[in-house]
Amino acid sequence: MISRKIILTFPQALLDKPIVYKLIKDYNLIFNILQAKITPDEEGIMILEIKGASRDYNAGISYLKNLGIDIRPLDQKIIWNERKCTHCGLCVDICPTQALSFKRPQMKIEFDKRKCIACELCLRICPVKAIEIQQ
Template sequence: MVSKKIVLHFPKRLVDRPIVYHLIKDFSLEFNILKASVTPEQEGLMVLELKGKQEDYDKGIHYLTGNGVIIESLSQNVIRNEGRCTHCGACVTVCPVGAFELDTVSRQTKFHNSKCIACGLCIKACPPRAMELHF
């Protein structure tokens, strides 16, 4: 079983089609809608937690991309507000996947967005509240 949080961007032409319905019907995937913003004649956005067998999950993702849905992993949506970050480094030991790293030369705290799993732990742990979750 896999369970991943993903962001779906629907182009205008797909907004009025029952795309997500096929994930359940054809691929037996479970999903939980974390956020959705779908308006007729506009691009749609949906944040899903998608769960199922790895094989079905891969097929489901293939179905979505084949239909023109653009998929991002949720991690791309935790961003650091550079204006508020003081580079104190309090986040370094809070992140469960080591997405923050203290540069031992510059002593700045680096944020490796690619490692982020968007768990959100850093958001409340950051003393100046520089980490923001953007859907």
């Protein structure tokens, strides 16, 4: 069993295809949609957490790639810039998955990108803009 968080970018031509349905039915994968943005006549972005047997996962990913979908791991999307961070702690409360947390007793901010779901709530809260998004 493996579990991965990925970002899918769909070309316009694929927007009306039931791709996610195929992932469940033909590849037996379990998934959780963390974010989906589809703008008509443009492109679609979907952030998924996919779980399944490693063989099924790889087959499913090949299927998506063959369709022309761009796949990137989610942990490259949100960047915590430690050099800019003042370790104040405003982001800790807003982060829904505790990806941003305090290391106690030092009260030092730590970012666990595996827990991040790229909800972007921290972006506007951070007073010094130490959290950035990779487009």
